Amino acid sequence: MSTVLITGANRGLGLGLTRKALALGHRVLATARDPDKASDLQALAGSSAGKLSLHRLDLGDFAAIDGIAASLAGTPIDVLLSNGAVTWARANPFGETDYESWAEHFRVNSMAPMRLAERFADHVAASQRKTMFFIASRVGPTPAFGHIESRSSKSAQTQVVYQCALALRPRGIICACAHPGWVATRATGNTGALTADESAGLLWGVIDRLTLADTGKFFEPDGSTLPIVTQQTAAKPYGMTQPASGS
Numbered sequence: 234m235s236t237v238l239i240t241g242a243n244r245g246l247g248l249g250l251t252r253k254a255l256a257l258g259h260r261v262l263a264t265a266r267d268p269d270k271a272s273d274l275q276a277l278a279g280s281s282a283g284k285l286s287l288h289r290l291d292l293g294d295f296a297a298i299d300g301i302a303a304s305l306a307g308t309p310i311d312v313l314l315s316n317g318a319v320t321w322a323r324a325n326p327f328g329e330t331d332y333e334s335w336a337e338h339f340r341v342n343s344m345a346p347m348r349l350a351e352r353f354a355d356h357v358a359a360s361q362r363k364t365m366f367f368i369a370s371r372v373g374p375t376p377a378f379g380h381i382e383s384r385s386s387k388s389a390q391t392q393v394v395y396q397c398a399l400a401l402r403p404r405g406i407i408c409a410c411a412h413p414g415w416v417a418t419r420a421t422g423n424t425g426a427l428t429a430d431e432s433a434g435l436l437w438g439v440i441d442r443l444t445l446a447d448t449g450k451f452f453e454p455d456g457s458t459l460p461i462v463t464q465q466t467a468a469k470p471y472g473m474t475q476p477a478s479g480s
């Protein structure tokens with residue numbers, strides 16, 4: 234039995250990932266901004282024979298991330314599953330960008346995953362599976378104007394995953410991310426090609442096949458890989474006379 238921590242577990246894909254984790258026999262620490270209103274999670278907890286516990290966490294509150302990590306000190310976490318994200322904002326036309334909303338997207342979608350990785354590295358390092366898995370989005374790099382808050386913050390998140398992979402590989406920790414597919418949740422107005430449970434099943438298949446050789450990778454739900462678009466791969470970037478180290 235593995236111990237799994239899932240953020241944004243109260244609805245949508247997070248709830249599907251939680252249901253699937255329980256079906257696989259794992260112990261789940263499920264976080265939600267308001268556990269008192271998380272009726273689906275409460276019902277699951279009631280029938281989980283003590284395998285599901287609910288924890289309050291607003292990802293925009295970094296002190297709260299520090300606090301939950303401290304309260305779980307000494308608990309090995311096999312799979313840290315970063316799922317929660319700001320998923321909806323009005324599509325503003327060029328010239329009317331909402332910079333406050335954009336900052337909030339970056340805080341929750343790009344910076345909070347980093348904070349989670351930093352504060353939970355010891356818990357994950359102490360586990361058997363040593364895995365951090367981040368729900369990303371291939372919508373990030375889509376070349377069409379609109380939803381710049383979501384697209385840019387989810388693009389940045391993949392670079393966060395890559396950076397964490399570099400930092401944590403020496404500790405044997407796998408850091409990888411995946412696009413979940415087009416999933417019918419509140420984020421998509423409940424339209425999509427997959428249900429949350431179907432996507433969760435595919436994503437758990439990806440997670441279960443991960444090895445340290447996969448660290449830093451960006452997966453599709455079927456296990457194929459996508460490029461991390463901000464990763465510079467040229468051995469000798471323009472203007473440099475020596476091969477780049479760490480670029």
Ligand SMILES: NC(=O)c1ccc[n+]([C@@H]2O[C@H](COP(=O)([O-])OP(=O)(O)OC[C@H]3O[C@@H](n4cnc5c(N)ncnc54)[C@H](OP(=O)(O)O)[C@@H]3O)[C@@H](O)[C@H]2O)c1
Pocket residue numbers: 240241242243244245246247265266267290291292293315316317318319320321341368369370371372387412413414415416417418419420421425
């Ligand atoms: N659905 C898709 O087609 C699709 C495509 C690409 C990527 N994704 C990614 O999949 C993940 C799950 O999205 P979803 O489709 O399930 O969307 P969703 O139904 O809108 O769920 C979003 C989840 O994130 C939580 N959340 C939002 N802001 C938060 C905050 N500040 N702190 C903590 N939790 C917060 C929400 O909690 P509240 O209930 O409290 O708001 C909710 O649990 C996201 O990372 C999203 O970017 C989804």
